[in-house]
Amino acid sequence: MTERTDPNGPTVPSGAPPVIELIGVERTFGGDPPVKVLRGVNLRVAAGESVSIVGPSGSGKSTLLNVLGLLDIPTGGTYRLDGIDVAQLSDGERAALRGTKLGFVFQSFHLLSHRTVLENVMLAELYLPDSEARGGGSKVERKARAVRALDRVGLGHRLDYTPPRMSGGERQRAAIARAIVHAPSLLLADEPTGNLDSENTVAVLELFDDLRHDGLTVCIITHDDSVAEHADRTVRMYDGVLTDVVREPVASR
């Protein structure tokens, strides 16, 4: 695996239309002096592609993920998600776009401990307008989709469990079910194996491989190169700048 610094940003695959398109994105935090965390980031991620973003602590990975997830607003440059220029959106519209097009997997799971696993997964479609719910917006339909998503991650037998009764691996799989139940355009994962032991890490990564092969666009942030290798492509973040990591495609190795 070799690295190549490209002043114009990482390699842009041609062909499929991009889900993510970052052009010169900057994020500066106010203060004295101001801290420039993202310094003109360029990135294109095509539909169905999986990309891992690696880098040391403080390099700006999390800030980039927050920008990609519409949780934070860039202070410069252009970000198009599925062709939509997010800078033109209001706060409420960004929230709606998050609920419709994005799925999140967090390092600390972020499951509601007083709700069952099934209720936690159904939460992903709570704020989705019926017109945007693929397969119908009624409670029965939402429940059926949540059950299917939990079956998909191997938790069909844990529907009525609450998170505190489950292992870390099961919780992360439940969180993945929540992230994919509404068929998002992009799955964003922030250190998804950071709180898991090696056995559960393997299980979760296999799940990501399955999702990738099903054509879901995935973007994983990790500091673990072995996790990064499960993506089609890896980019490295260093001091607010993205550089390409050139390596053999996983499939040919």
Place this chain on the structure above:
Amino acid sequence: MKLRRHPSGAEGLTLRSKLTVRRLLGEATAGVSARPMRSALTIVGTVMGITSLVATLGVSKTAGNQIVARFDAVAATEVVIEPAGSGNAQRASTIPWDAEARAMRLNGVIAAGTISAVNTRGARVRSVAVANSPTSEYDIPMYAGSPGLFAAVKTKLRTGRVFDAGHDLRAERVAVLGPGAAAQLQITRVSQQPAIFVGNRLFVVIGILDDVSRQPDLLDAVIVPNDTARSDYGLRVPGRLAIDTSQGAAALIARQAPKVLDPTDPSRLRASAAASPKRVRDEIQSDTNSLFLILGAVSLLVGAIGIANVTLVSVMERIGEIGLRRALGAGRRHIAAQFLTESTVLGLIGGTIGASLGVLLTVAISAVKQWTPVLDQRLVVAAPFLGAVVGLVAGLYPALRAASLQPVDALRAGT
């Protein structure tokens, strides 16, 4: 589907999150029931406020009705007839000596009796000396009455008896003492036929009163028969006629009695009946209610502060959940709506429990006092909603705090 053209290029997308009322209520009740003990403690203040409000209003209304019932039994059955006006001698009429008998012919009159102040020309009253002990003389007023007077003014007899038509007819020198007069004269029993001197006239005391519900002048007086006062002191005419009527008949008797006593010109007599019971009840209730309402309002304010405080703590504890919901597509208004609905549901539950306890308390107090509980139905129905309003207002600030959180900050703080 709402199609729109957007400068971002989001044509065809509904760029608006949606949270139906049904789903919102589901989330709010789930949030409230997730921590049952905390929710129970949160609503204690509201429960106490609504309980005190309902109970105090209920008890005051019950007590008001009870006072009115007693008032009806005593005051609202009293009629007093007096000569009208004192300025024009020709216009003034007099109460006839047979006024008692005339009044008793009216349907609705239970008892009637004349009462007149007697001018004893400064004669002082003393009791007859017992065992050479010195006795003092007192200025004690004398009243003359017809035999029906004692029933008409609802006297209670402590000992002995009152005079009757026979005493009156024979103008006997007998006297009944009011409790104040008996105490002054140090007469406690009538079994030994004690006597008193009024000036140099000797009267035998035949009875001592214990209480007088009407005409309190009699409490400190010596009361003698009409004819005795006429023959001994030259009483010319009775002063006034006191009538005790059946309940509800006072107004009617007040109109009829002057016609019976002075058929030629009833307007020369003035009849006074007690004030309307309704007005008295309203006055009593307005006095008690204003005090109790202040107490209830203070309790509710304390309840609201309690809900606001716990909801604010809840917001701080659930920052991670707020961040997650924002990541899942919730807008600021959805977060605000959820916390507002939760505090409103808490207030509604508190109001419902409080209203129930308030009703129970009113009934319990009434049962102990042997009163008939009276409650305004509108109050019982409105109380839970008052609780909900308290919860809504109390949740405003915490809800705004929750809605103002940035999703990225909330997610980071909640890990």
